[in-house]
Amino acid sequence: MSWLERLKSGLSRTSRQLGQGIGDLVTKSRLDEVALGGIEELLIGADLGAKTAYRLTESLSKARFEQGASSEAVRLHLASDIAKLLEPVAKPLSLDPGLKPQVVLVVGVNGTGKTTTIGKLATIERDKGRKVLLAAGDTFRAAAVEQLKVWGTRANCPVIARETGADAAGLAFDAVTQAKADGADILFIDTAGRLHNKADLMEELKKVVRVLKKQDASLPHATLLVLDATTGQNALNQVETFKSMVDVTGLILTKLDGTAKGGVLVALAEKFNLPVHAIGVGEQADDLQPFEAMSFARGLVGLG
Ligand SMILES: Nc1nc2c(ncn2[C@@H]2O[C@H](COP(=O)(O)OP(=O)(O)OP(=O)(O)O)[C@@H](O)[C@H]2O)c(=O)[nH]1
Ligand SMILES: [Mg+2]
Numbered sequence: 001m002s003w004l005e006r007l008k009s010g011l012s013r014t015s016r017q018l019g020q021g022i023g024d025l026v027t028k029s030r031l032d033e034v035a036l037g038g039i040e041e042l043l044i045g046a047d048l049g050a051k052t053a054y055r056l057t058e059s060l061s062k063a064r065f066e067q068g069a070s071s072e073a074v075r076l077h078l079a080s081d082i083a084k085l086l087e088p089v090a091k092p093l094s095l096d097p098g099l100k101p102q103v104v105l106v107v108g109v110n111g112t113g114k115t116t117t118i119g120k121l122a123t124i125e126r127d128k129g130r131k132v133l134l135a136a137g138d139t140f141r142a143a144a145v146e147q148l149k150v151w152g153t154r155a156n157c158p159v160i161a162r163e164t165g166a167d168a169a170g171l172a173f174d175a176v177t178q179a180k181a182d183g184a185d186i187l188f189i190d191t192a193g194r195l196h197n198k199a200d201l202m203e204e205l206k207k208v209v210r211v212l213k214k215q216d217a218s219l220p221h222a223t224l225l226v227l228d229a230t231t232g233q234n235a236l237n238q239v240e241t242f243k244s245m246v247d248v249t250g251l252i253l254t255k256l257d258g259t260a261k262g263g264v265l266v267a268l269a270e271k272f273n274l275p276v277h278a279i280g281v282g283e284q285a286d287d288l289q290p291f292e293a294m295s296f297a298r299g300l301v302g303l304g
Helices: 003-010 012-025 033-045 050-062 071-089 114-127 142-155 168-182 198-215 234-245 264-272 293-300
Strands: 102-107 132-135 186-189 222-228 250-254 276-280 288-290
Touching: 003 012, 003 288, 003 293, 012 033, 012 071, 012 293, 033 050, 050 071, 050 264, 071 264, 071 293, 102 114, 102 168, 102 198, 114 132, 114 142, 114 186, 114 222, 114 250, 114 276, 114 288, 132 142, 132 168, 168 186, 168 198, 198 234, 222 234, 234 264, 250 264, 264 276
Parallel strands: 102 186, 102 222, 132 186, 222 250, 250 276
Antiparallel strands: 276 288
8 A cells, every 4th residue: 555545544534524524515516604514513523623623614615616616626625724734743753864863752641652653663764774772761561661672673673671660761861872882873762651640750751851861961852742643632631741741842643543533633733833743544664654734634634
């Protein structure tokens, strides 16, 4: 399957709901109040957020559809408006090849896909010929370390790990030392999504960052927040929480294949204006795709 086909099939739950819904509403050649109201509701249902849904519907009501307001024409108009909203945040993860090692910290609540995303990113970077090191900073759960090691074996890159319960910040510090010694291009640091309680989690993350800065004040070079699209609007709260703890430099949205609420990405873009580097549309390494505004917007409304 090509990249676009994977994206389309990954977004199919959202696009089926939006695309078919629009098709059912747009039955006349002009958009009436009922159709516009219905489209607004569909957009809210796909989690684009009430404000954005309203603005998109307003734009539709002002549009002059030369060939009549067919479902296709309405979806094209929406896709183009949505792409405009997304363009400012569609930024690939840019790792400076001149800076070695690039240290990338990956954070997020439990189960959002941090470890899997690191595995995918490691595979992508290895395929480009980069030397990658992984640090199993989720020292809270033994299974988390094993999971990262499986990805490390698959991507053919070493994994630094410690026994369960070890100090995550100390591990991160040593991982940087090793990455430097090995001449690694990139170091990805996994973190725990769950500890005894939220306060512990916050403290641990802050400590990891503090200790990394002892190696070099510019570390980490990137802090990626991984969000699970199936949590819908709750993802917005997670951004607030993590932003208050660490300097989040970009977002990765996972599990877009498992939800009809893919529009949450639009709500996130509108609210936080943080770069969205990549999206996950499945569990395999090639299911992580660079985030591209127009193809995502078209995929969302079910246009090929
Ligand atoms: N369908 C789908 N599943 C995904 C995607 N990304 C991750 N997953 C799955 O989500 C589950 C949780 O992923 P993990 O990578 O373990 O999540 P985590 O954030 O590391 O979780 P904790 O370590 O518990 O904090 C796994 O079963 C993954 O295979 C995605 O884009 N699509
Ligand atoms: Mg994990």
